[in-house]
Amino acid sequence: MKFLLTSAGINNKSIQDALVDMLGKPIAESSALCIPTAMYGHPWVGPGVKAWQFISGNSENPMVELGWKSVGVLELTALPSIAEDRWVPLVRETDVLLVAGGDALYLCHWMRQSGLADLLPSLNAVYVAMSAGSMVMAPNIGEDFVGWTPPNGGDETLGLVDFSMFPHLDHELLPGNTMAAAERWAAGMQRPSYAMDDQTAIKVIDGAVEVVSEGHWKLFSP
Known part of the structure:
Protein backbone atom coordinates (compact mmCIF):
# COMPACT_ATOMS: atom_id res chain seq x y z
CA MET A 1 0.00 0.00 0.00
CA LYS A 2 1.06 3.58 -0.68
CA PHE A 3 0.78 6.23 2.03
CA LEU A 4 0.42 10.00 1.78
CA LEU A 5 0.53 11.15 5.39
CA THR A 6 -0.35 14.81 5.78
CA SER A 7 -0.72 17.15 8.72
CA ALA A 8 -3.86 18.90 7.44
CA GLY A 9 -4.95 17.52 4.08
CA ILE A 10 -4.05 18.31 0.48
CA ASN A 11 -3.13 21.90 1.26
CA ASN A 12 -0.88 22.84 -1.67
CA LYS A 13 0.05 21.96 -5.22
CA SER A 14 3.12 19.93 -4.25
CA ILE A 15 1.07 17.59 -2.07
CA GLN A 16 -1.68 17.33 -4.68
CA ASP A 17 0.87 16.54 -7.41
CA ALA A 18 2.30 13.79 -5.17
CA LEU A 19 -1.19 12.36 -4.72
CA VAL A 20 -1.88 12.29 -8.47
CA ASP A 21 1.48 10.65 -9.08
CA MET A 22 0.69 7.95 -6.51
CA LEU A 23 -2.76 7.34 -8.01
CA GLY A 24 -1.32 6.99 -11.50
CA LYS A 25 -4.36 8.73 -12.96
CA PRO A 26 -6.32 11.97 -12.50
CA ILE A 27 -8.36 12.55 -9.35
CA ALA A 28 -11.46 12.90 -11.54
CA GLU A 29 -11.01 9.28 -12.65
CA SER A 30 -10.43 7.90 -9.15
CA SER A 31 -12.88 6.51 -6.60
CA ALA A 32 -12.56 7.33 -2.91
CA LEU A 33 -13.83 6.16 0.46
CA CYS A 34 -13.68 8.61 3.35
CA ILE A 35 -13.20 7.42 6.93
CA PRO A 36 -14.39 9.91 9.60
CA THR A 37 -13.99 7.54 12.57
CA ALA A 38 -11.08 9.28 14.33
CA MET A 39 -13.18 12.42 14.69
CA TYR A 40 -15.61 10.80 17.13
CA GLY A 41 -12.82 10.08 19.59
CA HIS A 42 -11.66 13.70 19.90
CA PRO A 43 -13.77 16.32 21.70
CA TRP A 44 -12.72 19.13 19.37
CA VAL A 45 -13.93 17.59 16.13
CA GLY A 46 -16.72 15.12 16.72
CA PRO A 47 -19.46 14.17 16.70
CA GLY A 48 -21.51 16.89 15.04
CA VAL A 49 -20.90 19.56 12.44
CA LYS A 50 -17.18 18.95 11.82
CA ALA A 51 -17.79 15.28 11.00
CA TRP A 52 -20.45 16.38 8.51
CA GLN A 53 -18.09 18.98 7.05
CA PHE A 54 -15.41 16.33 6.44
CA ILE A 55 -17.78 13.81 4.87
CA SER A 56 -19.53 16.40 2.70
CA GLY A 57 -16.33 18.07 1.51
CA ASN A 58 -16.97 21.33 3.34
CA SER A 59 -14.01 21.26 5.71
CA GLU A 60 -10.99 23.55 5.90
CA ASN A 61 -8.72 20.61 5.09
CA PRO A 62 -9.06 19.62 1.43
CA MET A 63 -9.52 15.87 0.96
CA VAL A 64 -13.07 14.85 0.07
CA GLU A 65 -13.65 18.01 -1.99
CA LEU A 66 -10.88 17.44 -4.56
CA GLY A 67 -13.17 16.33 -7.39
CA TRP A 68 -13.18 12.54 -7.12
CA LYS A 69 -15.10 10.37 -9.59
CA SER A 70 -17.03 9.04 -6.60
CA VAL A 71 -16.86 9.29 -2.81
CA GLY A 72 -18.31 6.87 -0.29
CA VAL A 73 -18.25 6.72 3.50
CA LEU A 74 -16.62 3.87 5.44
CA GLU A 75 -17.52 4.16 9.14
CA LEU A 76 -15.30 1.71 11.01
CA THR A 77 -17.42 1.52 14.15
CA ALA A 78 -20.25 0.00 12.07
CA LEU A 79 -18.19 -2.68 10.35
CA PRO A 80 -18.06 -5.28 13.16
CA SER A 81 -21.87 -5.48 13.05
CA SER A 122 -2.84 -6.11 0.94
CA LEU A 123 -4.63 -3.14 -0.65
CA ASN A 124 -3.63 -1.41 -3.87
CA ALA A 125 -5.32 1.80 -2.76
CA VAL A 126 -3.50 4.96 -1.76
CA TYR A 127 -3.95 5.73 1.93
CA VAL A 128 -4.31 9.51 2.29
CA ALA A 129 -4.69 10.89 5.78
CA MET A 130 -4.33 13.96 7.94
CA SER A 131 -3.24 14.43 11.54
CA ALA A 132 -4.39 11.43 13.64
CA GLY A 133 -5.19 9.51 10.45
CA SER A 134 -1.51 9.80 9.57
CA MET A 135 -0.19 9.24 13.09
CA VAL A 136 -2.02 5.91 13.41
CA MET A 137 0.32 4.37 10.83
CA ALA A 138 3.32 4.84 13.17
CA PRO A 139 4.46 2.22 15.70
CA ASN A 140 3.45 4.61 18.51
CA ILE A 141 2.41 8.23 18.96
CA GLY A 142 4.09 9.28 22.24
CA GLU A 143 2.46 10.13 25.56
CA ASP A 144 1.91 13.76 24.52
CA PHE A 145 -0.78 12.65 22.06
CA VAL A 146 -2.65 10.17 24.25
CA GLY A 147 -6.25 11.36 24.62
CA TRP A 148 -8.78 8.55 24.33
CA THR A 149 -7.42 5.60 26.31
CA PRO A 150 -7.51 2.18 24.65
CA PRO A 151 -8.64 -0.86 26.69
CA ASN A 152 -5.07 -2.07 27.13
CA GLY A 153 -3.56 1.39 27.67
CA GLY A 154 -0.32 2.49 26.05
CA ASP A 155 0.35 4.61 22.99
CA GLU A 156 0.97 1.85 20.43
CA THR A 157 -0.49 2.21 16.95
CA LEU A 158 -0.40 0.11 13.77
CA GLY A 159 3.28 0.28 12.82
CA LEU A 160 2.77 0.19 9.06
CA VAL A 161 5.49 2.83 8.73
CA ASP A 162 8.65 2.91 10.84
CA PHE A 163 8.53 6.54 12.02
CA SER A 164 6.26 8.75 14.14
CA MET A 165 4.77 12.17 13.44
CA PHE A 166 4.17 15.43 15.32
CA PRO A 167 1.60 17.29 13.16
CA HIS A 168 0.42 20.93 13.08
CA LEU A 169 3.85 22.33 13.88
CA ASP A 170 3.68 26.07 14.74
CA HIS A 171 -0.08 26.20 14.11
CA GLU A 172 -1.54 29.55 15.15
CA LEU A 173 -4.44 27.89 17.01
CA LEU A 174 -2.18 25.39 18.79
CA PRO A 175 0.35 27.48 20.74
CA GLY A 176 1.80 24.36 22.38
CA ASN A 177 2.87 22.90 19.03
CA THR A 178 6.25 24.61 18.90
CA MET A 179 9.52 23.20 17.61
CA ALA A 180 10.76 23.07 21.21
CA ALA A 181 7.73 20.95 22.15
CA ALA A 182 8.39 18.69 19.17
CA GLU A 183 11.99 18.24 20.26
CA ARG A 184 10.89 17.22 23.76
CA TRP A 185 8.37 14.77 22.27
CA ALA A 186 10.97 13.32 19.89
CA ALA A 187 13.43 12.80 22.75
CA GLY A 188 11.05 10.21 24.18
CA MET A 189 10.58 8.29 20.93
CA GLN A 190 12.54 5.17 20.02
CA ARG A 191 12.37 5.61 16.24
CA PRO A 192 12.87 8.37 13.69
CA SER A 193 10.26 11.10 14.15
CA TYR A 194 9.05 13.97 12.01
CA ALA A 195 7.70 17.33 13.13
CA MET A 196 5.60 18.72 10.26
CA ASP A 197 3.51 21.79 9.62
CA ASP A 198 0.23 21.94 7.72
CA GLN A 199 1.97 22.47 4.36
CA THR A 200 3.88 19.19 4.68
CA ALA A 201 3.21 15.56 3.88
CA ILE A 202 5.22 12.34 4.00
CA LYS A 203 5.03 10.01 1.02
CA VAL A 204 5.79 6.31 1.57
CA ILE A 205 5.97 3.77 -1.24
CA ASP A 206 7.35 0.28 -0.56
CA GLY A 207 9.07 1.60 2.55
CA ALA A 208 10.80 4.48 0.74
CA VAL A 209 10.10 7.76 2.53
CA GLU A 210 9.97 11.19 0.87
CA VAL A 211 8.95 14.49 2.44
CA VAL A 212 6.75 16.72 0.26
CA SER A 213 6.57 20.25 1.62
CA GLU A 214 5.93 23.90 0.88
CA GLY A 215 6.34 24.67 4.57
CA HIS A 216 8.71 23.50 7.26
CA TRP A 217 9.49 20.22 8.98
CA LYS A 218 12.26 18.46 10.85
CA LEU A 219 13.47 14.88 11.14
CA PHE A 220 14.63 13.73 14.58
CA SER A 221 16.84 10.66 14.92
CA PRO A 222 16.35 8.48 18.02
Missing part, protein backbone atom coordinates in the same frame (compact mmCIF):
# COMPACT_ATOMS: atom_id res chain seq x y z
CA ILE A 82 -22.16 -6.30 9.34
CA ALA A 83 -20.87 -9.12 7.16
CA GLU A 84 -17.42 -8.69 5.61
CA ASP A 85 -18.82 -9.29 2.12
CA ARG A 86 -20.76 -6.04 2.56
CA TRP A 87 -17.65 -3.88 2.83
CA VAL A 88 -14.39 -5.72 2.03
CA PRO A 89 -15.00 -5.81 -1.76
CA LEU A 90 -15.77 -2.08 -1.65
CA VAL A 91 -12.45 -1.36 0.06
CA ARG A 92 -10.50 -3.60 -2.32
CA GLU A 93 -11.97 -1.85 -5.35
CA THR A 94 -11.43 1.76 -4.25
CA ASP A 95 -8.52 3.88 -5.49
CA VAL A 96 -7.99 5.89 -2.32
CA LEU A 97 -8.88 5.93 1.37
CA LEU A 98 -9.33 9.45 2.78
CA VAL A 99 -8.83 9.32 6.54
CA ALA A 100 -9.81 12.18 8.84
CA GLY A 101 -7.93 13.44 11.86
CA GLY A 102 -9.15 13.26 15.44
CA ASP A 103 -7.85 10.79 18.00
CA ALA A 104 -5.17 8.39 16.77
CA LEU A 105 -5.70 5.73 19.46
CA TYR A 106 -9.47 5.72 18.96
CA LEU A 107 -8.91 5.28 15.23
CA CYS A 108 -6.36 2.53 15.85
CA HIS A 109 -8.78 0.66 18.09
CA TRP A 110 -11.53 0.68 15.49
CA MET A 111 -9.19 -0.15 12.63
CA ARG A 112 -8.30 -3.31 14.56
CA GLN A 113 -11.84 -4.08 15.73
CA SER A 114 -13.27 -3.66 12.25
CA GLY A 115 -10.64 -5.78 10.52
CA LEU A 116 -9.44 -2.91 8.32
CA ALA A 117 -5.99 -2.95 9.96
CA ASP A 118 -5.44 -6.54 8.79
CA LEU A 119 -6.65 -5.68 5.30
CA LEU A 120 -4.55 -2.55 4.73
CA PRO A 121 -1.21 -4.18 3.80
Whole structure:
Protein backbone atom coordinates (compact mmCIF):
# COMPACT_ATOMS: atom_id res chain seq x y z
CA MET A 1 0.00 0.00 0.00
CA LYS A 2 1.06 3.58 -0.68
CA PHE A 3 0.78 6.23 2.03
CA LEU A 4 0.42 10.00 1.78
CA LEU A 5 0.53 11.15 5.39
CA THR A 6 -0.35 14.81 5.78
CA SER A 7 -0.72 17.15 8.72
CA ALA A 8 -3.86 18.90 7.44
CA GLY A 9 -4.95 17.52 4.08
CA ILE A 10 -4.05 18.31 0.48
CA ASN A 11 -3.13 21.90 1.26
CA ASN A 12 -0.88 22.84 -1.67
CA LYS A 13 0.05 21.96 -5.22
CA SER A 14 3.12 19.93 -4.25
CA ILE A 15 1.07 17.59 -2.07
CA GLN A 16 -1.68 17.33 -4.68
CA ASP A 17 0.87 16.54 -7.41
CA ALA A 18 2.30 13.79 -5.17
CA LEU A 19 -1.19 12.36 -4.72
CA VAL A 20 -1.88 12.29 -8.47
CA ASP A 21 1.48 10.65 -9.08
CA MET A 22 0.69 7.95 -6.51
CA LEU A 23 -2.76 7.34 -8.01
CA GLY A 24 -1.32 6.99 -11.50
CA LYS A 25 -4.36 8.73 -12.96
CA PRO A 26 -6.32 11.97 -12.50
CA ILE A 27 -8.36 12.55 -9.35
CA ALA A 28 -11.46 12.90 -11.54
CA GLU A 29 -11.01 9.28 -12.65
CA SER A 30 -10.43 7.90 -9.15
CA SER A 31 -12.88 6.51 -6.60
CA ALA A 32 -12.56 7.33 -2.91
CA LEU A 33 -13.83 6.16 0.46
CA CYS A 34 -13.68 8.61 3.35
CA ILE A 35 -13.20 7.42 6.93
CA PRO A 36 -14.39 9.91 9.60
CA THR A 37 -13.99 7.54 12.57
CA ALA A 38 -11.08 9.28 14.33
CA MET A 39 -13.18 12.42 14.69
CA TYR A 40 -15.61 10.80 17.13
CA GLY A 41 -12.82 10.08 19.59
CA HIS A 42 -11.66 13.70 19.90
CA PRO A 43 -13.77 16.32 21.70
CA TRP A 44 -12.72 19.13 19.37
CA VAL A 45 -13.93 17.59 16.13
CA GLY A 46 -16.72 15.12 16.72
CA PRO A 47 -19.46 14.17 16.70
CA GLY A 48 -21.51 16.89 15.04
CA VAL A 49 -20.90 19.56 12.44
CA LYS A 50 -17.18 18.95 11.82
CA ALA A 51 -17.79 15.28 11.00
CA TRP A 52 -20.45 16.38 8.51
CA GLN A 53 -18.09 18.98 7.05
CA PHE A 54 -15.41 16.33 6.44
CA ILE A 55 -17.78 13.81 4.87
CA SER A 56 -19.53 16.40 2.70
CA GLY A 57 -16.33 18.07 1.51
CA ASN A 58 -16.97 21.33 3.34
CA SER A 59 -14.01 21.26 5.71
CA GLU A 60 -10.99 23.55 5.90
CA ASN A 61 -8.72 20.61 5.09
CA PRO A 62 -9.06 19.62 1.43
CA MET A 63 -9.52 15.87 0.96
CA VAL A 64 -13.07 14.85 0.07
CA GLU A 65 -13.65 18.01 -1.99
CA LEU A 66 -10.88 17.44 -4.56
CA GLY A 67 -13.17 16.33 -7.39
CA TRP A 68 -13.18 12.54 -7.12
CA LYS A 69 -15.10 10.37 -9.59
CA SER A 70 -17.03 9.04 -6.60
CA VAL A 71 -16.86 9.29 -2.81
CA GLY A 72 -18.31 6.87 -0.29
CA VAL A 73 -18.25 6.72 3.50
CA LEU A 74 -16.62 3.87 5.44
CA GLU A 75 -17.52 4.16 9.14
CA LEU A 76 -15.30 1.71 11.01
CA THR A 77 -17.42 1.52 14.15
CA ALA A 78 -20.25 0.00 12.07
CA LEU A 79 -18.19 -2.68 10.35
CA PRO A 80 -18.06 -5.28 13.16
CA SER A 81 -21.87 -5.48 13.05
CA ILE A 82 -22.16 -6.30 9.34
CA ALA A 83 -20.87 -9.12 7.16
CA GLU A 84 -17.42 -8.69 5.61
CA ASP A 85 -18.82 -9.29 2.12
CA ARG A 86 -20.76 -6.04 2.56
CA TRP A 87 -17.65 -3.88 2.83
CA VAL A 88 -14.39 -5.72 2.03
CA PRO A 89 -15.00 -5.81 -1.76
CA LEU A 90 -15.77 -2.08 -1.65
CA VAL A 91 -12.45 -1.36 0.06
CA ARG A 92 -10.50 -3.60 -2.32
CA GLU A 93 -11.97 -1.85 -5.35
CA THR A 94 -11.43 1.76 -4.25
CA ASP A 95 -8.52 3.88 -5.49
CA VAL A 96 -7.99 5.89 -2.32
CA LEU A 97 -8.88 5.93 1.37
CA LEU A 98 -9.33 9.45 2.78
CA VAL A 99 -8.83 9.32 6.54
CA ALA A 100 -9.81 12.18 8.84
CA GLY A 101 -7.93 13.44 11.86
CA GLY A 102 -9.15 13.26 15.44
CA ASP A 103 -7.85 10.79 18.00
CA ALA A 104 -5.17 8.39 16.77
CA LEU A 105 -5.70 5.73 19.46
CA TYR A 106 -9.47 5.72 18.96
CA LEU A 107 -8.91 5.28 15.23
CA CYS A 108 -6.36 2.53 15.85
CA HIS A 109 -8.78 0.66 18.09
CA TRP A 110 -11.53 0.68 15.49
CA MET A 111 -9.19 -0.15 12.63
CA ARG A 112 -8.30 -3.31 14.56
CA GLN A 113 -11.84 -4.08 15.73
CA SER A 114 -13.27 -3.66 12.25
CA GLY A 115 -10.64 -5.78 10.52
CA LEU A 116 -9.44 -2.91 8.32
CA ALA A 117 -5.99 -2.95 9.96
CA ASP A 118 -5.44 -6.54 8.79
CA LEU A 119 -6.65 -5.68 5.30
CA LEU A 120 -4.55 -2.55 4.73
CA PRO A 121 -1.21 -4.18 3.80
CA SER A 122 -2.84 -6.11 0.94
CA LEU A 123 -4.63 -3.14 -0.65
CA ASN A 124 -3.63 -1.41 -3.87
CA ALA A 125 -5.32 1.80 -2.76
CA VAL A 126 -3.50 4.96 -1.76
CA TYR A 127 -3.95 5.73 1.93
CA VAL A 128 -4.31 9.51 2.29
CA ALA A 129 -4.69 10.89 5.78
CA MET A 130 -4.33 13.96 7.94
CA SER A 131 -3.24 14.43 11.54
CA ALA A 132 -4.39 11.43 13.64
CA GLY A 133 -5.19 9.51 10.45
CA SER A 134 -1.51 9.80 9.57
CA MET A 135 -0.19 9.24 13.09
CA VAL A 136 -2.02 5.91 13.41
CA MET A 137 0.32 4.37 10.83
CA ALA A 138 3.32 4.84 13.17
CA PRO A 139 4.46 2.22 15.70
CA ASN A 140 3.45 4.61 18.51
CA ILE A 141 2.41 8.23 18.96
CA GLY A 142 4.09 9.28 22.24
CA GLU A 143 2.46 10.13 25.56
CA ASP A 144 1.91 13.76 24.52
CA PHE A 145 -0.78 12.65 22.06
CA VAL A 146 -2.65 10.17 24.25
CA GLY A 147 -6.25 11.36 24.62
CA TRP A 148 -8.78 8.55 24.33
CA THR A 149 -7.42 5.60 26.31
CA PRO A 150 -7.51 2.18 24.65
CA PRO A 151 -8.64 -0.86 26.69
CA ASN A 152 -5.07 -2.07 27.13
CA GLY A 153 -3.56 1.39 27.67
CA GLY A 154 -0.32 2.49 26.05
CA ASP A 155 0.35 4.61 22.99
CA GLU A 156 0.97 1.85 20.43
CA THR A 157 -0.49 2.21 16.95
CA LEU A 158 -0.40 0.11 13.77
CA GLY A 159 3.28 0.28 12.82
CA LEU A 160 2.77 0.19 9.06
CA VAL A 161 5.49 2.83 8.73
CA ASP A 162 8.65 2.91 10.84
CA PHE A 163 8.53 6.54 12.02
CA SER A 164 6.26 8.75 14.14
CA MET A 165 4.77 12.17 13.44
CA PHE A 166 4.17 15.43 15.32
CA PRO A 167 1.60 17.29 13.16
CA HIS A 168 0.42 20.93 13.08
CA LEU A 169 3.85 22.33 13.88
CA ASP A 170 3.68 26.07 14.74
CA HIS A 171 -0.08 26.20 14.11
CA GLU A 172 -1.54 29.55 15.15
CA LEU A 173 -4.44 27.89 17.01
CA LEU A 174 -2.18 25.39 18.79
CA PRO A 175 0.35 27.48 20.74
CA GLY A 176 1.80 24.36 22.38
CA ASN A 177 2.87 22.90 19.03
CA THR A 178 6.25 24.61 18.90
CA MET A 179 9.52 23.20 17.61
CA ALA A 180 10.76 23.07 21.21
CA ALA A 181 7.73 20.95 22.15
CA ALA A 182 8.39 18.69 19.17
CA GLU A 183 11.99 18.24 20.26
CA ARG A 184 10.89 17.22 23.76
CA TRP A 185 8.37 14.77 22.27
CA ALA A 186 10.97 13.32 19.89
CA ALA A 187 13.43 12.80 22.75
CA GLY A 188 11.05 10.21 24.18
CA MET A 189 10.58 8.29 20.93
CA GLN A 190 12.54 5.17 20.02
CA ARG A 191 12.37 5.61 16.24
CA PRO A 192 12.87 8.37 13.69
CA SER A 193 10.26 11.10 14.15
CA TYR A 194 9.05 13.97 12.01
CA ALA A 195 7.70 17.33 13.13
CA MET A 196 5.60 18.72 10.26
CA ASP A 197 3.51 21.79 9.62
CA ASP A 198 0.23 21.94 7.72
CA GLN A 199 1.97 22.47 4.36
CA THR A 200 3.88 19.19 4.68
CA ALA A 201 3.21 15.56 3.88
CA ILE A 202 5.22 12.34 4.00
CA LYS A 203 5.03 10.01 1.02
CA VAL A 204 5.79 6.31 1.57
CA ILE A 205 5.97 3.77 -1.24
CA ASP A 206 7.35 0.28 -0.56
CA GLY A 207 9.07 1.60 2.55
CA ALA A 208 10.80 4.48 0.74
CA VAL A 209 10.10 7.76 2.53
CA GLU A 210 9.97 11.19 0.87
CA VAL A 211 8.95 14.49 2.44
CA VAL A 212 6.75 16.72 0.26
CA SER A 213 6.57 20.25 1.62
CA GLU A 214 5.93 23.90 0.88
CA GLY A 215 6.34 24.67 4.57
CA HIS A 216 8.71 23.50 7.26
CA TRP A 217 9.49 20.22 8.98
CA LYS A 218 12.26 18.46 10.85
CA LEU A 219 13.47 14.88 11.14
CA PHE A 220 14.63 13.73 14.58
CA SER A 221 16.84 10.66 14.92
CA PRO A 222 16.35 8.48 18.02
